[in-house]
Amino acid sequence: MEMDGFRSAERSAPAGRRGRLRLAVAAVLASTLLLTTACSGDDKPSWQGGGNTPEGTSASQPPASQPALSTVAVTSPAADAKSVELWSEVKYNSEDPANTEVKVTAKGKEVKGTVDKDAKVWRPAEGLAWNTTYTVDVSTPAADGKTTSATSTFTTMKEPSKVVRATSFLADGQKVGVGMPLIMKFGRAIPEKYRAEVERRMVVTATPAQEGVWRWSSPTEVQYRPKTYWKPNSKIFYSVNLKGVEMGDGWYGRTNLTVDLSIGREMIMTVNNKTKQMTVKQDGKVIKTLPVSLGKASTPSASGTMVVMEKAAHTVFDTTDEDPVNGYKTPIDWAQRLTYSGQFIHAAPWSEGVQGKRNVSHGCVNVSEAMGKWLFDRTLMGDVIVVSGTEEKLKNGDGWTNWNMSWEEYKKGSYLS
Template sequence: MSGAKLRLPLRALIAALAAVLLISGCSSSSERPRDEPAEAVAKVSFQPGTGAKEVSPTARIGASVQRGAFDSIELRNPDGEAVEGQLAADGKSWRATEALGYGKTYSWSGRATGEDGKPVEVRGSFRTVEPDRTIHATINPTDDAVVGVAMPISIKFDEPVEDRAAVQRALHVRADAPVEGSWAWLNDRQVDYRPKEYWPARTHVTVEADLHGLALGGGAYGQADLSTGFDIGRSQIVKGDVRTHRMVVVRDGEQVASYAASYGKEDDPGRNTPNGTYMIMAKHPVEIMDNPEYHYRNVRKTWAARFSNHGEFIHENQDNAAALGAVNNTHGCINLSAADAKAYFDSALIGDPVEITGSAASMPPRFDVYDWLLTWDQWQGKSAL
């Protein structure tokens, strides 16, 4: 009897322990982790990526959101000024509409809401390139100018340009009449555009030079964009055959004047009026002329139209009246009477062509404006593309 009494409590104890273990095991397997918030479905991306450096100021700058739309978005410069931009109609993308500055950090801010109704903050930044130096450029003709049919477009830089091909790719010329033309580098600081033939008369021309943000080589970048819009006037061409002692003016295909003239002295190479196609570069009612080699200084002449930086003008020389129409005895200029010089001066535009023929010498293409002294093949050979 005593043995049976000892076994009964043991069975009860084992059963109790088993129950405890069963309860403990069931409790452990049924416990769930605390719920975490589901991630918002909207995803914002940037161009360039946030944290980007050495970004071109003219690179495509924008932001977009997937599975959502922007409630607000801004890009600000270090001074807190907002960059101009445009939000798409569907609110899913934004792009900058202005060029950025050099060496600046730009920061994004705003908010987007996803398809799940959950907000996403817009945050990020990038930095634009810091040039070693910037190169300034100018363009001619200037806005609203009216010029002659031989006028080139000229862009001049204040430092030499290494990547000339990059510059040419950033230059755009549009004319409202069909024109075949080309850019040519006259030196490492100047690129000119001229048509194969003279510009069509009464043509409007626009030029855009997208230089801001453009890498010019050697760590240099373009300082600013340039643009101009100008008009080609009537066609007026000076025909100067030195053998005739006349200066003929042809306007819109018709001869309108034939002036008695004296050209450069033929038997002195230093005094020839050289063959070549030039253009009127400048006009001055009074010009003071010097040529120490030929022993004259401070000579005052009127109605002077310069057509070469070598020193040639069309101008009045009443003191040489006896030679006009008869003898070539000047120092290279085209002498006219006072009345004829004024008549021509008043009719001339900057950029009008002057065609000299019949001379004993030709002008070498090395002075400041020699665009029309080159053949078309020679001109195209100076392109960087």
């Protein structure tokens, strides 16, 4: 600050007087500063942190901003949506997905489901109920320690008139052989476009764990087998959650079902056409070798890997409808079906004299009356029989031929592979 009047007087004054003038100027400056401070109230000079800067901060370091509150919102299904399909996912937005909780309820009860926090999606564990209102609550902790939340509702579709029934060939509590496939049948052909989703909803759990896959044997039937024969004494559980699953042309799955069954000991029957003997192994050990007679040249037995499909202690083979001239109608004991086309293991007392020597059957595996009963008493549906060395090969699809193809070939029948 320069005061021209004082400086002019200082220049014109003698040396002794100049000193006194400097003191006077200093006093005036000091009083001016005191007056300025007093007029400014509680404000501090800017070099002491004064001015308009908030208390406790400096002009060069602005105060830290408060953290933004985390927000959440349900994005799908839309709020108050109607006719929502039963397997619809719940989608949401969140700025803190790792700490976000999702809860879906209906009629006061929480619905089972899984949350993919990365994708910000909730998926139902099974198909939702028809024509039911669901409430979605999404919440996440806020910066102030409170909770930010969002709520939305939607209503599922009414049960359609066009529903597809799915049935399991096997039932709870059954014990089957190590070659038994799991079989699901549908009341209507499933278009290829929808088969992958149908497979995805049919989950097989084996104890101990075993790799396996579903294969479509026809548009109305799908079968499941493990990579190798089921491990003996395994426990098998499968859940088929098809209620509300779209199956094309306005058709939907009708219901869900579960099946709980067990696998027995391992029994493998091996028939060699060259020796005309059957070797029976149980849990890897030979327990019986017996003579057989296979199909004669005009009606050969098929070579391949088959399983026991059904058993009848006493039945009648009647082929007269198929062949009125050469057909036959014969009572049969201890019959075990191997193919749809009519290949069986069965007792044939009329061929006992040539069993182990010549083939005289119409394609079946003939055994004696005694051996027929012995086998029948020990086998389970799903036990394996392997026939080799005959003139004809087993056609895939002629029975449960799941084991008549390699694992790589079998997997090609899945729409998820």
